[in-house]
Amino acid sequence: GAVVSQHPSRVICKSGTSVKIECRSLDFQATTMFWYRQFPKQSLMLMATSNEGSKATYEQGVEKDKFLINHASLTLSTLTVTSAHPEDSSFYICSARGGWYNNEQFFGPGTRLTVL
């Protein structure tokens, strides 16, 4: 149980375009989802926390107008990187908790974003 998927696993885009990343909880209802970013050889850094049906809470220094998060259902959250630039290139990982699995976060496989 407690499987989280992400799509796509890898995306390459041109500077200035927008990219949407999906995070799904496959076998449980995720009342809370988290989005992390990981730069090479660095730790995971929390970007934002989203609760189903409400606005996401962003960490200090994360631009909410650039990283749009939607958590419209109990199994799906999306992260849209708007007007992406090369410095946005990173590994984006989501996690989810809820239902029977409310005491820990389960992580997706990550999405590698490369902005040219």
Add this chain to the structure above:
Amino acid sequence: KQEVTQIPAALSVPEGENLVLNCSFTDSAIYNLQWFRQDPGKGLTSLLLIQSSQREQTSGRLNASLDKSSGRSTLYIAASQPGDSATYLCAVPQGGSEKLVFGKGTKLTVNP
């Protein structure tokens, strides 16, 4: 603000050796601690979760201990195998919240 440090940053051992990875955290008011494994270019796999009331947890060849008062945890890997090669991350909650703070990880290489 919670800070997590992992030592060593990298470790290379021959197959079969027992090893210990270390994790320290600055705010001891945590309700749990997790150890994860991350393979290159992949997401995180949860290995062990220790509740604050526990002193250790075991899963197969892995044993994690937690000393809350000193702000330390160790991950012991017995009889290491090449398949254990990965980066191991520990994470603790920020204050009493659900937000996780991660260490930078220990990159383990087990040589056949």
